[in-house]
Amino acid sequence: MQSLQKITSKLIPLRIENVDTDQIIPARFLKATTKDGFGKNLFRDWRYENDDETKPKLDFVLNQKQYSGEILVAAKNFGCGSSREHAAWSIQDYGFKVVVSSFFADIFKNNALNNGVLPVTVSDAFLQQIFAQGANDTLTVDLEAQTITIDTTGAQEKFDINSYKKTCMLNGYDDIDYLLNMKPEIEAYEKASK
Amino acid sequence: MAKTLFEKIWDKHVVKQIEDGPSVVYIDKHFIHEVTSPQAFSGIEKRGAQIFRPQQIVATADHNVPTMHQELPIKDALSKFQVDTLIDNCKKHGVELYGLGHKYQGIVHVIGPELGITQPGMTIVCGDSHTSTHGAFGSIAFGIGTSEVEMVFAAQCIMQSKPKVMRINIDGTLKNGVVSKDIILYIIAQISASGATGYFVEYAGSAIRALSMEARMTICNMSIEMGARGGMIAPDQTTFDYIKGRLFAPQGADWDKKLAEWKELFTDADAKFDIEINIKAEDIDPMITYGTNPGMGLSVRGTLPTAESFTDATEKQNYEKALAYMGLTPGQSLLGMPVQNVFIGSCTNSRIEDFRLVASIIKGKQKDPNIKTLIVPGSQEVAKQIKAEGLDKIFADAGVEIRQAGCSACLGMNEDKIPAGEYCISTSNRNFEGRQGAGARTLLASPLTAAAALLTGKITDIRDILN
Numbered sequence: 223m224q225s226l227q228k229i230t231s232k233l234i235p236l237r238i239e240n241v242d243t244d245q246i247i248p249a250r251f252l253k254a255t256t257k258d259g260f261g262k263n264l265f266r267d268w269r270y271e272n273d274d275e276t277k278p279k280l281d282f283v284l285n286q287k288q289y290s291g292e293i294l295v296a297a298k299n300f301g302c303g304s305s306r307e308h309a310a311w312s313i314q315d316y317g318f319k320v321v322v323s324s325f326f327a328d329i330f331k332n333n334a335l336n337n338g339v340l341p342v343t344v345s346d347a348f349l350q351q352i353f354a355q356g357a358n359d360t361l362t363v364d365l366e367a368q369t370i371t372i373d374t375t376g377a378q379e380k381f382d383i384n385s386y387k388k389t390c391m392l393n394g395y396d397d398i399d400y401l402l403n404m405k406p407e408i409e410a411y412e413k414a415s416k
Numbered sequence: 417m418a419k420t421l422f423e424k425i426w427d428k429h430v431v432k433q434i435e436d437g438p439s440v441v442y443i444d445k446h447f448i449h450e451v452t453s454p455q456a457f458s459g460i461e462k463r464g465a466q467i468f469r470p471q472q473i474v475a476t477a478d479h480n481v482p483t484m485h486q487e488l489p490i491k492d493a494l495s496k497f498q499v500d501t502l503i504d505n506c507k508k509h510g511v512e513l514y515g516l517g518h519k520y521q522g523i524v525h526v527i528g529p530e531l532g533i534t535q536p537g538m539t540i541v542c543g544d545s546h547t548s549t550h551g552a553f554g555s556i557a558f559g560i561g562t563s564e565v566e567m568v569f570a571a572q573c574i575m576q577s578k579p580k581v582m583r584i585n586i587d588g589t590l591k592n593g594v595v596s597k598d599i600i601l602y603i604i605a606q607i608s609a610s611g612a613t614g615y616f617v618e619y620a621g622s623a624i625r626a627l628s629m630e631a632r633m634t635i636c637n638m639s640i641e642m643g644a645r646g647g648m649i650a651p652d653q654t655t656f657d658y659i660k661g662r663l664f665a666p667q668g669a670d671w672d673k674k675l676a677e678w679k680e681l682f683t684d685a686d687a688k689f690d691i692e693i694n695i696k697a698e699d700i701d702p703m704i705t706y707g708t709n710p711g712m713g714l715s716v717r718g719t720l721p722t723a724e725s726f727t728d729a730t731e732k733q734n735y736e737k738a739l740a741y742m743g744l745t746p747g748q749s750l751l752g753m754p755v756q757n758v759f760i761g762s763c764t765n766s767r768i769e770d771f772r773l774v775a776s777i778i779k780g781k782q783k784d785p786n787i788k789t790l791i792v793p794g795s796q797e798v799a800k801q802i803k804a805e806g807l808d809k810i811f812a813d814a815g816v817e818i819r820q821a822g823c824s825a826c827l828g829m830n831e832d833k834i835p836a837g838e839y840c841i842s843t844s845n846r847n848f849e850g851r852q853g854a855g856a857r858t859l860l861a862s863p864l865t866a867a868a869a870l871l872t873g874k875i876t877d878i879r880d881i882l883n
Contacts, residue, residue: 237730240609240709244848244849244850245849248850248854249827249828249851254454256454267850273854297734299609302609302709303848306451306452307543307561325610325613327613327643328613328643329640332560384437384438385435386438387437398459398571401567401571401575404431404432404440408442
């Protein structure tokens with residue numbers, strides 16, 4: 223897994239609530255058997271008219287040239303719906319390293335963390351301050367300090383992440399390495415619970 | 417110490433608690449399907465690891481399969497490759513597969529219970545958010561991502577933070593024409609599509625106790641639609657009677673031992689929940705959704721909120737976006753509005769009781785000539801039972817074709833899609849934009865409300881037909 227320590231980047235504001243994983247990556251793209259290349263289909267049906275890449279919808283933020291960056295900022299309840307990890311893969315493959323929202327759906331949050339994409343939960347008020355930023359303004363997310371800063375104003379909030387997941391993310395470790403090392407304990411558990 | 421049902425099962429399955437981190441939770445049963453497993457199989461192979469407990473995994477092909485001519489090769493090349501990859505992976509790793517053409521094939525959340533694999537007290541996961549269905553048996557069941565599928569392959573355990581617990585009590589007697597789908601649509605409309613995020617929900621109360629197992633599954637199935645990690649119902653005599661005699665149910669002395677354990681699975685009288693919600697069964701009408709998330713639902717006789725009722729600017733903007741997609745107007749009523757499609761199926765409502773309900777309404781009648789249908793049983797076993805009970809004749813006489821088992825138009829991965837701009841009354845679980853096909857407009861409802869629309873061609877209060 224990719225590690226992440228600190229990032230300063232412009233942001234892409236997605237002022238939509240309840241963004242479900244069917245919008246992040248529509249079901250017709252789930253026929254793949256690898257994790258590669260999902261980025262080009264991220265938000266596919268919000269990005270293009272009639273699935274046609276030559277007809278970008280200009281009112282959608284990913285098609286607005288002034289916006290760029292590795293931080294996606296979305297309104298509350300981001301990532302609800304289906305458990306498809308393809309949603310996290312497409313966000314990562316598109317180039318996002320951090321997703322900021324005032325509220326994340328549980329499964330998406332786990333999927334993001336398992337792919338080196340950091341979900342940062344902020345207060346509603348702070349989210350509104352971020353949405354008020356211009357296209358050239360930046361955010362700084364510091365995982366070690368667990369802070370997110372609006373660089374133009376200096377406004378800052380602390381965010382939560384448990385220390386286990388934080389260590390994984392800072393170092394690029396994944397859960398499976400941890401579990402594989404726990405085999406004797408798991409076998410002992412199986413024996414005891416029979 | 418007094419414990420909730422959830423805590424009793426959770427605590428028993430914690431192998432290790434990581435300090436300021438998640439719990440390592442042992443998984444009893446792992447269901448897999450063709451869409452969310454291939455990258456987990458290749459992941460485990462890349463690590464050079466083995467599947468730790470292949471005998472605790474059951475596989476089926478459901479999301480991406482055709483619902484007509486399943487005996488023929490799958491036409492869509494990518495779908496065929498994905499289904500073939502599942503066959504290869506299961507063979508290579510010694511995993512039991514009820515694949516296409518197998519007599520036990522079907523939607524993963526239909527076959528688990530019907531084969532008696534799903535049992536009280538278990539921890540169950542699957543790379544599918546509707547795994548919460550299995551909680552109807554008093555098990556901890558939840559959906560996971562593909563990295564987590566790989567995790568369970570590797571170690572039969574998963575890393576999870578312990579969720580908070582919520583109890584929703586539904587007491588009283590349901591009105592005529594109101595079924596379990598209406599109960600869950602009502603709950604989600606009350607608490608919103610994110611109202612239970614971070615919680616595991618226990619459904620309780622006299623109205624829940626009175627439900628059949630299949631009706632309970634419909635409720636637990638949609639727990640994820642309010643954000644819950646899962647939903648569960650304490651097992652009782654209804655549960656035990658349902659399981660007894662099924663293919664993988666415990667037998668003989670083993671049954672007696674298990675039954676004694678299962679009878680301990682209830683929330684202690686003085687156990688504490690983080691939140692409790694009380695609902696009167698009598699307050700629930702036949703429900704229908706009007707928007708683009710399952711929380712946007714109302715009584716079939718209700719009127720849509722007015723734009724002025726939203727004080728928050730973002731919420732108002734989102735409401736208007738949803739209604740623009742749905743082609744509806746704030747303040748309007750839905751009753752009598754024409755629809756073009758009816759989908760009866762999905763892990764929410766594709767079991768034999770759902771087909772009995774629909775048959776009871778359409779028997780001896782003709783479908784509306786303008787209605788197009790997708791009627792899809794949840795499994796081969798359900799399809800067999802439909803024939804055994806002669807329900808297939810009732811559907812055929814009404815001019816309705818029954819297809820073969822799969823997820824079908826619930827998520828539109830195969831060719832079963834709703835055309836852009838058309839309305840579909842659907843017994844499935846999600847009304848997201850494009851869920852049933854690009855531009856499709858989904859109205860979630862019960863099998864009874866779907867049956868009513870089948871006959872009238874419009875949104876109908878089922879009670880007008882029943883009375």
